[in-house]
Amino acid sequence: MAFGLVFALVGLGRKTERYCFHWSVSALLYAAVLTGFEFALGRPVLESALLGALAGTNMLIVSGVRAFDGAPPFRAWMALPVAGCVGTHLVPAWIAGGGPLVAVVTEVCDTVSLAVSAAIAGFSCLSREPGEKIALTGGAAAARGRGRRLAGYAMLGYLPGYAITLMGYLWTVPTLNLLALIPMLSDQLLLAVLNLGLLAMPAERAQAMLRDAALRDPLTGVWNRAGLEAHSRALIEPGATVLAIDLDHFKQINDGHGHLAGDEVLKALANLAGGEVVSLGGVFGRLGGDEFLAVLPAWCAPYARACAQQIHEACRQQTPGTPEWTISVGLAQVEKGETELRDALQRADRALYVPRSTAVTG
Known part of the structure; x- marks a missing residue:
């Protein structure tokens, strides 16, 4: 009683x-x-x-x-x-x-x-x-x-x-x-x-x-830096794919449409790209500002560029009520002996600026 x-x-x-x-x-x-x-x-x-x-x-x-x-x-x-x-x-x-x-x-x-x-x-x-x-x-x-x-x-x-x-x-x-x-x-x-x-x-x-x-980003709800570090550890092995994802011309979106519209674009990107990453068995999060990171498991290595293209294509679906936006995706793979994402992330970030070689841009 x-x-x-x-x-x-x-x-x-x-x-x-x-x-x-x-x-x-x-x-x-x-x-x-x-x-x-x-x-x-x-x-x-x-x-x-x-x-x-x-x-x-x-x-x-x-x-x-x-x-x-x-x-x-x-x-x-x-x-x-x-x-x-x-x-x-x-x-x-x-x-x-x-x-x-x-x-x-x-x-x-x-x-x-x-x-x-x-x-x-x-x-x-x-x-x-x-x-x-x-x-x-x-x-x-x-x-x-x-x-x-x-x-x-x-x-x-x-x-x-x-x-x-x-x-x-x-x-x-x-x-x-x-x-x-x-x-x-x-x-x-x-x-x-x-x-x-x-x-x-x-x-x-x-x-x-x-x-x-x-462990989550308060705006988009995806993992923040701490969440990415905690949840990506199981995926860090040779062959794992790291994707650096940037929102193109984000400052212009904020200046031209306002910061609230910019926030909606960030949430739309997180929803579309994050959904594709999770469907591939990966981890997705926001590093800060307009920078996002995805980690795909090693089994995706032979199809890394196709996976990056899949994520890129998913973000072409414009969310109603948001201005037009595009993303750039740079990819790199974890190499033998690497136990952290830092080096692979730097290579993926550099690839963002080489669109004709290892980056997927749009």
Whole structure:
């Protein structure tokens, strides 16, 4: 109940964190279900409803995670674990009537169905929502931080307890009572770990977004110098292609159309050229002013000039509302023994002024 109230207060305090209400309802419903079981003994319909609600608490964790990722919170398949818990509790007695054996079968079915719902919740916390990625310009996607992994592993941590419960049905009742203590005690630990992990997710995402913002150019949203240095390291090897990209006559655009128009041209260049570079598996960023840099992986080496031409052609698409503009592209390749971009960048920059040999201009 305490965690439910904390999640509710967080959701009320920040409009961008309304997904916390999913987790609040999950925690409060869990407390209500545990209390309800004290009054449900011998009432199969009420027991089945409470078991369905227990699976529902797991699905509310999933819906909160989906909302956190910006995806639609609820999907039709999320009703299946709830219906499964209700059905597996009622069906054995409905088919075979009463008796000790039917009671054991019912308990086994309850345990398995709850384990399935816990597994779904755990893997949903650990999985990546389809289409989720770091955007080319602006912002960071939901971070796969330690809090999220902690929540996912906490849900999966319930599975050994369910397995122990199933093993207990093979032995005598006293042994079963003793084994039942293990999942009960583990729940006290796992429940706290789960909710603390969920609480950590918003803070970790905020930190990731701040780190990402520090590595991006505030105008265009592409990597700045620090971001280029950090993200291009994996590409620096012999054969990697470095492209120096300049906006032609940028001062004239500013003088003739105003600085706001110049800013729009820079953003259009970053969007068009950056999109092509990313599609080629490369890294794109702004060095400053009208100077941009792209790094393409070594496998592009045989097609370096064609790639440069592809980027150049992409920038011929004029963005509505901007004055006409063109770019010049100079290319060079990282040579053996080079571990930084500096030397290759200098060669690419010099190539900008030799359009008939190694530069692509327009």
